[in-house]
Every structure is written in structure tokens, then in C-alpha cells.
Amino acid sequence: GSGGPVLAIESSCDETAVAILAPDGTVLAERLLSQLDHLPFGGVVPEIAARAHLWHLPALVEQALDQAALRTSDLAAVAASCGPGLIGGLIVGSSVGKGLALTLGIPFVPVNHIEAHALSARLPGVVDGGAPFPFLLLLVSGGHCQCVAVDGLGRYRRLGGTIDDAAGEAFDKVAKMLGLGWPGGPALEKLASQGDGRRYDLPRPLKGRPGCDFSFSGLKTAVAQKLASLPGVREGGTPTASEAADLAASFQAAVGDAVADRVGRALDMMPDATLLVAAGGVAANGALRRRLTDLAAARGLRFAAPPLRLCTDNAVMVGWAAIEILREARASGRDPDGLDTLPR
Numbered sequence: 001g002s003g004g005p006v007l008a009i010e011s012s013c014d015e016t017a018v019a020i021l022a023p024d025g026t027v028l029a030e031r032l033l034s035q036l037d038h039l040p041f042g043g044v045v046p047e048i049a050a051r052a053h054l055w056h057l058p059a060l061v062e063q064a065l066d067q068a069a070l071r072t073s074d075l076a077a078v079a080a081s082c083g084p085g086l087i088g089g090l091i092v093g094s095s096v097g098k099g100l101a102l103t104l105g106i107p108f109v110p111v112n113h114i115e116a117h118a119l120s121a122r123l124p125g126v127v128d129g130g131a132p133f134p135f136l137l138l139l140v141s142g143g144h145c146q147c148v149a150v151d152g153l154g155r156y157r158r159l160g161g162t163i164d165d166a167a168g169e170a171f172d173k174v175a176k177m178l179g180l181g182w183p184g185g186p187a188l189e190k191l192a193s194q195g196d197g198r199r200y201d202l203p204r205p206l207k208g209r210p211g212c213d214f215s216f217s218g219l220k221t222a223v224a225q226k227l228a229s230l231p232g233v234r235e236g237g238t239p240t241a242s243e244a245a246d247l248a249a250s251f252q253a254a255v256g257d258a259v260a261d262r263v264g265r266a267l268d269m270m271p272d273a274t275l276l277v278a279a280g281g282v283a284a285n286g287a288l289r290r291r292l293t294d295l296a297a298a299r300g301l302r303f304a305a306p307p308l309r310l311c312t313d314n315a316v317m318v319g320w321a322a323i324e325i326l327r328e329a330r331a332s333g334r335d336p337d338g339l340d341t342l343p344r
């Protein structure tokens with residue numbers, strides 16, 4: 001049937017996730033495993049990630065079906081994240097998804113991971129009345145940092161992006177310098193909340209420059225230099241608790257300032273947008289959300305971000321993107337079975 005539930009798989013990085021959504025976007029089941037195996041390595045190891053996806057996916061699919069009290073024969077389509085991401089995990093996720101769809105004789109919908117983040121703002125309940133096109137998407141995660149004009153379904157224009165590190169990468173690296181755990185973003189935000197963001201003068205990369213590209217590597221280096229110059233650290237020790245908190249807060253303030261400047265420029269390039277959307281793991285950052293809320297309000301625009309658990313990688317956004325894609329395919333009379341052969 002065309003209007004039944006969609007099972008979705010996300011495996012492009014280190015999260016292995018499965019979700020089942022009703023055609024109206026209601027989440028019927030959600031299973032997510034973060035691969036803590038990476039912890040001892042201080043980052044994602046692609047080979048470990050791919051093996052873990054393969055190991056966990058079949059069980060997660062079964063658990064999701066149980067949770068939704070559905071059988072595979074109730075499914076109307078299967079979707080999987082098909083990139084960009086780590087190739088091993090993507091192959092595992094799309095092979096499992098495609099195999100399941102083929103066995104069941106239902107459409108397989110390949111979903112672009114960035115498109116899934118973009119459309120997550122249109123999930124029911126995120127924006128009152130549904131997020132209208134066109135809107136500006138700020139995608140800030142561990143792997144991405146870019147401004148995308150979302151003009152409509154399948155109509156995306158990249159307005160600018162990072163010329164070096166992704167925003168989350170910068171958070172993770174600075175967190176590591178400060179001796180915090182991995183992933184560093186949430187730990188750094190927590191530490192920053194106890195600190196004074198004006199204590200250390202750090203650069204705002206590219207602020208005031210034309211365009212809306214981002215840069216974080218100079219800021220990261222500036223933090224490293226500031227840290228190395230602290231008296232206790234120069235003597236071979238660690239920063240004091242207040243120095244560490246103030247440095248974290250100053251870094252977070254610099255990121256907020258730089259990102260707000262860049263996003264402001266992107267909004268200038270998109271005068272017809274009435275909504276600013278942030279997605280990706282770093283969009284979970286409260287300080288950044290407040291900056292973006294203020295930026296949007298000053299221009300008479302709305303700001304929206306998915307709930308925290310849907311900012312980081314998840315399968316719900318993949319399922320929702322598939323629902324939108326299937327809906328449009330049907331509306332335009334295309335065969336949903338041919339979706340996986342269409343270049344997107």
C-alpha cells in the first residue's frame with residue numbers, strides 16, 4: 001500500500017538508528033545506538049563504525065517493528081541515508097534497507113543525509129503550521145557546517161560552507177584540549193555555562209567578510225595558544241577551574257558571534273525567507289540557539305530547530321524525508337519504485 005508506515009535507517013556516521021513513521025509523520029518506533037566503542041579512540045573510527053552498524057542493524061530493525069507492533073508486511077516503504085557520510089556505514093545501511101524493500105516488494109527510498117537534516121524542521125510539531133519553504137538552513141554538525149537555501153523539496157542551494165573544520169569538530173577539538181570527554185560539544189557547553197565569555201579575547205573568523213563561508217581552524221589555534229600561555233600550563237600543569245570555564249565560554253562566544261555574522265550574510269542572500277532553521281549536532285547548543293533566535297527576531301523572522309534528539313543524527317529525519325519524497329513522487333505521478341535509480 002502507498003500510505004502505510006515507512007521504516008528508516010540512519011548509519012552515515014557513528015549512530016546506528018532505525019525509526020518507523022506513520023505517513024503523517026507520527027513516530028511509531030525509534031531505536032538508536034551511539035557507538036560508545038569509539039570512546040577510547042577519541043573519535044569515530046570508520047572501520048569500527050561499519051562493523052558495528054552491520055552487527056546492530058538487524059536487531060534494531062526487529063526491535064523497532066516490535067515497538068510499533070508491526071510486521072514487515074505492514075510496511076509501505078523502506079528508506080536509508082545514502083550519503084554523504086562514511087562509506088562503510090552507508091553501504092551497510094543502504095544494503096540492509098534495499099534488501100528488505102526488495103524482499104517485501106515495496107519501494108526503497110535513498111535519502112541524502114543533508115536533505116534529511118534540512119527537512120527535519122518540517123516534521124509535525126517543530127514549527128507551528130509546518131515550516132514553509134523557502135527557508136535558510138544552517139547545518140552545523142561534526143562533519144558539516146554550511147548555509148543552504150531550501151527553496152523547496154529537492155531544491156537546495158548551498159550558499160556557503162566551512163573552508164576548514166566543521167563547527168562540531170572545533171567544539172570537539174577544544175574540548176579535548178581542555179581535557180573534556182568525547183564527544184566534546186555537550187561537555188564544553190556545560191563547562192562554558194560556568195564561565196565568563198568575555199575574559200579571553202579570541203578571533204571571530206571571517207566576521208565582516210563578504211559571503212557566508214565559515215572558518216574555525218584559526219579560532220581553534222587561538223584557543224590552543226591562549227591555553228599554552230596560562231601560567232599554570234606554562235609550568236607543565238593544567239588550567240585552573242575558572243580559567244578552563246572562562247576559556248570554554250570565550251570560545252563558545254566567539255563561535256556564536258562568528259556564526260551569527262555568517263548566517264546574517266546568508267539571510268541577506270535570501271530575502272524571501274521568513275524562517276531560519278538550525279540542524280545538526282551543534283544546533284543542540286543553547287547559547288548558539290539564543291544567538292540565532294535573536295538574529296532572526298531582529299529581522300522579523302522566525303527561528304526553529306528540531307528538538308535536541310532530532311538535531312543529532314537519527315532515523316526519524318530520514319523517515320520524514322522519505323515521506324516527503326514519496327508524497328511528491330505520487331503527486332507528480334512518478335513511480336515510487338523507481339526512486340532509487342533517480343540521481344538526487
Ligand code: KG4
Binds near residue numbers: 144167281
Ligand atoms: O549531527 P551530529 O550528531 O553528527 C554529525 O553528523 O556530525 O553532530 C555531532 C557533533 C559533535 O561534534 C558534537 O560535539 C556536537 O555535534 N554537539 C555539540 C553539542 N551537542 C553535540 N556542540 C556544541 N554544543 C552542544 N550542546
Ligand code: ZN
Binds near residue numbers: 113117280312313
Ligand atoms: Zn548529520
